[in-house]
Amino acid sequence: MDRGPAHAPEDLRTLVELPDELRLHMLANMRDHLLALQQIQEALAGDEFETAAQIAEQRLGMTSLERHGAHAVGPFMPEAMRMTGTEMHRAASQFAVTVSDASATGDVRPALADLARVTAQCVACHEGFRVQ
Numbered sequence: 001m002d003r004g005p006a007h008a009p010e011d012l013r014t015l016v017e018l019p020d021e022l023r024l025h026m027l028a029n030m031r032d033h034l035l036a037l038q039q040i041q042e043a044l045a046g047d048e049f050e051t052a053a054q055i056a057e058q059r060l061g062m063t064s065l066e067r068h069g070a071h072a073v074g075p076f077m078p079e080a081m082r083m084t085g086t087e088m089h090r091a092a093s094q095f096a097v098t099v100s101d102a103s104a105t106g107d108v109r110p111a112l113a114d115l116a117r118v119t120a121q122c123v124a125c126h127e128g129f130r131v132q
Helices: 020-045 049-060 070-076 079-105 109-128
Strands: 014-016 129-131
Touching: 014 079, 020 049, 020 070, 020 109, 020 129, 049 079, 049 109, 079 109, 109 129
Parallel strands: 014 129
Antiparallel strands: none
């Protein structure tokens, strides 16, 4: 049975070199982002819209930038990576507003669309960049 190429394909993502401390910090932040997305989904499944909004804003939104030390790592990022990250944080803040509205309207679909915009930025960043 053929299992594909004998060697791994070339990684064409832009290499972002960071000092070890900042690299470890960035990777920890990204793991926390994944955890926050999971917790948001759990809150949505339980119709806990305000909880989802709080997680989104505090852990992913624009107010999370200081908590995540964006000022320290930002100067090491290529401009396109910085812009993608900023757009993810903006999208998360927008999601926080939209999911709060769902508690009044009962319609979670706009919030789900905004959450997809958040994860689309994660995907774009991971497709375009790798840290070392």
